């Protein structure tokens with residue numbers, strides 16, 4: 001391991017671990033132990049974050065042959081379904097992890113001993129400690145589930161039955177009673193597909209802590225467009241359920257619609273209605289992280305995807321706003337205008353607003369009854385600036401995953417988005433603020449997934465991508481500058497990795513404007529009027545192959561011809577390739593100009 005089976009393309013390494021496994025899906029960082037855990041079919045791996053090439057520690061956790069036979073007899077597929085697909089890897093205590101797998105359609109969980117320190121190289125299943133995985137992990141490996149282990153309790157968005165019809169947000173494992181969403185109540189959850197879960201505190205008071213679930217579900221109304229709706233839902237961590245009704249069911253569950261849309265020229269909104277992935281960017285203020293969502297379009301009308309960004313202030317405003325209400329089957333949804341019981345539905349017990357009610361079991365019956373019938377907020381959550389940050393339409397791929405890195409570059413701080421596509425590539429995108437609320441988007445490079453610090457899990461294996469591939473931008477100062485990659489800067493000799501800690505005077509970079517004239521004066525004598533000119537001469541009557549390679553994806557190439565004894569340069573369009581031209585002329589001048597805006 002892993003030299004024989006790792007494919008290396010420049011700075012990218014692809015691992016398939018010499019294991020007969022597929023479905024590498026769960027990646028979990030353990031910064032205390034400097035390890036990364038990977039879950040796949042029948043295996044859990046522990047990789048060294050310092051040196052990913054070191055042999056991983058491996059746990060093999062298949063199902064018994066008997067279980068496998070039973071699974072096959074129930075009509076499931078031998079390899080696709082009757083394996084133990086690892087879906088939960090959560091830190092349990094200082095020494096142990098809690099893990100769950102689908103167990104060939106019979107979910108199971110257990111503890112993994114990872115030792116006190118990484119140097120111990122301990123990684124094994126704790127013998128004799130197998131739990132049922134019901135309510136923790138779905139039966140069907142194809143159904144998306146999410147989980148979070150908080151204060152010794154496992155919160156999960158899962159399907160809890162063999163048939164995959166009973167979806168729930170479930171709490172198990174701790175001292176408190178098991179809790180769930182109201183069963184088969186489509187107003188609460190309607191065929192959901194869970195995407196992400198994250199604890200976001202509301203105040204310094206821990207009793208106000210809420211767990212947010214991100215998911216998409218079927219529209220509740222028949223024939224409603226769009227058919228799919230993206231949701232943000234939340235529960236109080238200390239919810240004990242109702243006393244009169246909603247016993248052992250969440251009594252603080254609320255959800256709202258997440259909108260990601262662009263207005264069309266005809267005034268009709270195009271909705272990116274299917275939430276695919278969520279990334280939570282932490283800020284100095286733990287109560288106010290920034291939420292990035294990747295969306296695609298449901299149905300087959302057209303292919304498109306977008307990234308929308310949401311603020312917690314907007315999200316809280318929606319949850320503090322009106323509740324959606326429907327008088328009966330033939331009525332429209334309206335904002336509930338009646339009296340709202342106290343404490344306001346969705347408020348956590350023992351919190352800032354309810355210091356005297358220690359448990360949801362102390363809440364008046366009218367609060368609990370109201371919750372059961374009004375789990376949805378009337379208003380939807382709109383993205384920051386009411387439009388997507390990044391949009392892709394008329395392309396043959398969709399974004400499926402996102403991760404965001406905060407980078408300190410030579411000229412400021414930037415957020416770099418890494419967007420995974422359904423084509424197996426990762427796009428590195430930076431979004432720059434420009435005047436009047438407009439934003440400019442830069443695609444830095446599109447790299448294939450086979451590639452340090454960015455880990456990509458897929459059906460085939462795990463890939464490690466380097467974030468700074470500055471050498472691909474070429475050797476000239478202008479090329480480096482035109483690339484506008486905040487990870488890179490020109491150091492006087494080459495385009496190299498920029499690190500904010502290294503105080504070097506001569507680092508040249510201009511992420512905001514990509515203006516090499518300002519940055520590279522003295523380095524490129526022919527840098528002039530925002531263009532770089534390359535002059536090539538041809539002999540009269542002969543053919544010459546002229547080549548101009550743009551190392552920066554933002555450069556645009558223009559070809560001009562200037563005849564002998566003439567001052568006029570004539571631009572002409574190229575036949576043949578974008579970079580080269582076969583011409584038969586007397587004298588030519590090639591001009592390469594940076595493109596200012598997309």
Ligand SMILES: *[C@@H]1O[C@H](CO)[C@@H](O)[C@H](O)[C@H]1NC(C)=O
Nearest residue numbers: 019020021022078079080083
């Ligand atoms: C790998 O697994 C597949 C399906 O589980 C099986 O058919 C195949 O024989 C295995 N190959 C090896 C080398 O173990």
Ligand SMILES: *[C@@H]1O[C@H](CO)[C@@H](O)[C@H](O)[C@H]1NC(C)=O
Nearest residue numbers: 092093094095096111126129
């Ligand atoms: C962690 O939990 C495991 C499983 O319950 C237990 O065996 C182990 O003693 C615990 N370790 C510590 C340090 O508490």
